[in-house]
Amino acid sequence: MNCPSCNRLLYSRQHKTCGFCGSELPPEVLLSDDEVAAIKTEQAAIAIRRAKAKAKEEEEKRKQAASDGGFDILPMF
Numbered sequence: 001m002n003c004p005s006c007n008r009l010l011y012s013r014q015h016k017t018c019g020f021c022g023s024e025l026p027p028e029v030l031l032s033d034d035e036v037a038a039i040k041t042e043q044a045a046i047a048i049r050r051a052k053a054k055a056k057e058e059e060e061k062r063k064q065a066a067s068d069g070g071f072d073i074l075p076m077f
Protein backbone atom coordinates (compact mmCIF):
# COMPACT_ATOMS: atom_id res chain seq x y z
CA MET A 1 0.00 0.00 0.00
CA ASN A 2 1.40 3.38 -1.01
CA CYS A 3 0.63 6.89 0.07
CA PRO A 4 -1.80 8.47 -2.39
CA SER A 5 -0.05 11.84 -2.02
CA CYS A 6 3.66 11.05 -2.31
CA ASN A 7 3.29 7.48 -3.53
CA ARG A 8 5.85 6.13 -1.09
CA LEU A 9 5.39 2.81 0.58
CA LEU A 10 3.50 3.02 3.85
CA TYR A 11 5.28 1.03 6.52
CA SER A 12 2.44 1.17 8.95
CA ARG A 13 -1.21 1.33 8.17
CA GLN A 14 -1.99 1.97 11.80
CA HIS A 15 -1.06 5.66 11.57
CA LYS A 16 -3.54 8.14 10.24
CA THR A 17 -0.96 10.26 8.43
CA CYS A 18 1.85 9.44 6.01
CA GLY A 19 5.26 9.25 7.68
CA PHE A 20 6.91 10.91 4.68
CA CYS A 21 4.70 13.74 3.54
CA GLY A 22 2.42 13.96 6.56
CA SER A 23 -0.74 14.03 4.53
CA GLU A 24 -3.82 12.43 5.97
CA LEU A 25 -4.47 9.00 4.62
CA PRO A 26 -7.86 7.98 3.33
CA PRO A 27 -9.76 5.47 5.49
CA GLU A 28 -9.54 2.75 2.86
CA VAL A 29 -5.74 2.79 3.23
CA LEU A 30 -5.88 2.45 6.98
CA LEU A 31 -6.57 -0.61 9.02
CA SER A 32 -9.82 -0.53 10.87
CA ASP A 33 -9.81 -0.46 14.67
CA ASP A 34 -10.86 -4.10 14.59
CA GLU A 35 -7.95 -5.04 12.35
CA VAL A 36 -5.50 -3.12 14.54
CA ALA A 37 -6.93 -4.86 17.61
CA ALA A 38 -6.63 -8.23 15.87
CA ILE A 39 -2.98 -7.54 15.04
CA LYS A 40 -2.23 -6.51 18.61
CA THR A 41 -3.94 -9.62 19.94
CA GLU A 42 -1.95 -11.76 17.55
CA GLN A 43 1.32 -10.05 18.53
CA ALA A 44 0.52 -10.57 22.20
CA ALA A 45 -0.22 -14.24 21.54
CA ILE A 46 3.11 -14.62 19.72
CA ALA A 47 4.94 -12.95 22.61
CA ILE A 48 3.30 -15.33 25.08
CA ARG A 49 4.16 -18.35 22.92
CA ARG A 50 7.79 -17.21 22.74
CA ALA A 51 7.96 -16.65 26.48
CA LYS A 52 6.52 -20.10 27.13
CA ALA A 53 8.91 -21.74 24.68
CA LYS A 54 11.81 -19.99 26.36
CA ALA A 55 10.65 -21.01 29.83
CA LYS A 56 10.36 -24.60 28.66
CA GLU A 57 13.83 -24.45 27.15
CA GLU A 58 15.24 -23.17 30.43
CA GLU A 59 13.50 -25.93 32.32
CA GLU A 60 14.89 -28.56 29.96
CA LYS A 61 18.36 -27.15 30.58
CA ARG A 62 17.82 -27.34 34.32
CA LYS A 63 16.64 -30.94 34.08
CA GLN A 64 19.60 -31.77 31.91
CA ALA A 65 22.00 -30.21 34.38
CA ALA A 66 20.35 -31.97 37.30
CA SER A 67 20.53 -35.38 35.63
CA ASP A 68 24.06 -34.81 34.43
CA GLY A 69 25.97 -34.68 37.50
CA GLY A 70 25.34 -35.27 41.10
CA PHE A 71 23.39 -32.27 42.18
CA ASP A 72 22.05 -34.43 44.97
CA ILE A 73 20.56 -32.48 47.75
CA LEU A 74 22.70 -32.88 50.83
CA PRO A 75 21.24 -32.51 54.24
CA MET A 76 22.13 -29.17 55.74
CA PHE A 77 23.42 -29.21 59.27
Ligand SMILES: [Zn+2]
Pocket (backbone or CB within 6 Å): 003, 004, 005, 006, 007, 008, 018, 019, 020, 021, 022, 023
Ligand atom coordinates in the same frame (compact mmCIF):
# COMPACT_ATOMS: atom_id res chain seq x y z
ZN1 LIG B 1 2.91 10.51 1.69
